Amino acid sequence: MDNPSPIRVSRRAAARRAAFLALAAAFLAVLPLAPGGGANAQPAAGGGAAAPVKVPNFWNVERRMERPDAARLPKTLRFVTSDDYPPFNFTGAGGALVGFNVDLARAICNELDASCTIAAEPFDQLVAAVDQGRADAAIAGVAATPSTRASLDFSERYLGTPARFVGRSGAGPADATPELVAAKRVGVVGRTAHEAFLRSFFNEAAIRTYADLKGAQEALRKGEVDLVFGDGITLAIWLNGTDSGGCCGFIGGPFTESRFFGDGFAVAVRAGNDGLRHAVDYALQRIWEKGIYTTLYLRWFPVSFY
Incomplete structure (x- = not known):
């Protein structure tokens, strides 16, 4: 199958962003629960004991990177991010920037023995902020595309x-394989990369499209579909919030094909x-090795999307 069109990719980004904005208030209400039991377990759709949180690892633990020369780095690293993308970067109740990306930026500065400033700008101005020298780095989910690579390099x-499947607790299949999903009704947001993935690899399922993820989630709660397929991060926040009513849990996956999901x-x-x-690559490796990354991940993602 051909790559998703630019229209689909842009709609996917817009849909993801809108979903996070809608979940901001719910996430802030749930966050104080994260250090407790929710940080160590997540719902299991099969109805059994809650599974331990799986923290992803993107680093080769056997690689040894040379520590950078501090004299060649800025004494103050100026990060820029947006303030409307919870739980990654958003304005907290006290008006300060908070979120996973914000904490990670501070950890990078600490690892490099540098002071740290983190400023917020509109998302569509982040590339220009770095390119024009108003910031040293952007940490806000800027995608590495041919357009952005013209002025930026990426760590x-x-x-x-x-992407993940979600099913009702005690009612979902044991795993999310094409064979097990073939007999299921699967809800997905229409005209997205997630729909394209389903039609490529789970085309025997009864795929039902919805205008937005909320509609698909409500259909799952009502039993109108057996599964919902969508962005794992957004679904994890839903599972950890009150809107889900504790109905559901992840099944199978994760599905990480970059061709569809970036x-x-x-x-x-x-x-x-x-x-x-x-x-930055050195700092990220050390942050993982020291367990700092795991601590931050468990704080901001009490229901893991992996």
Whole structure:
């Protein structure tokens, strides 16, 4: 099957962004629960004991990277992000920037012995902020596309954006294989990469399309579909919030095909700034090795999307 068209890709990005904005209030209400039991377990659709949270790893633990020369790096790293993309980067109750990306930026600065500033700009201005020198790096999910690569270089990936199936607790299949899903009714947002993936690899299922993810989720709660397929991050927030009513859990996966679901999150620096890019890669590796990444992941994603 051909790659999703640019129209589908842009709609996918817009849909993801709208979903996060709608979930901001719900996420803030749930966040204080994260350090407790929710941080160590997630719903299991099969009705059994809750499964341990799976923290993704994007680093080769056997690789040894040379520590960058601090004298060649800025004494203050200026990060830029947006403020409307919870739980990654958003304005908290006290008016300060908070989120996974914000905490990760601070951890990068600490690892490189640099001071840190993190400013918010509209998402569509982040590329220009780095390219024009108003910031050293952007940490906000800027996609590595031919257009952005014209002015930016990217660190190694620090988070993926997998797709997942969700089913009602105790009623879903044991796994999400094409054979087991073939007899199921699957809800998905229409004209998205997730629909394209289903029709490519799960085409024997009874695929039902919806205008938005909320409609598909409500159909799942009512039993009008057996499964919902969509963005794992958005679904994880829904599962951990009150809107799901504890109805459901992940089944199978994750599905990480970059052709459909993108390359994930990376730190963007100005094109040609290899020193800073390599320094960020070093810092991310060390943050993982020290367990800091795991701590941040468990804090912001109490229901893992992996």
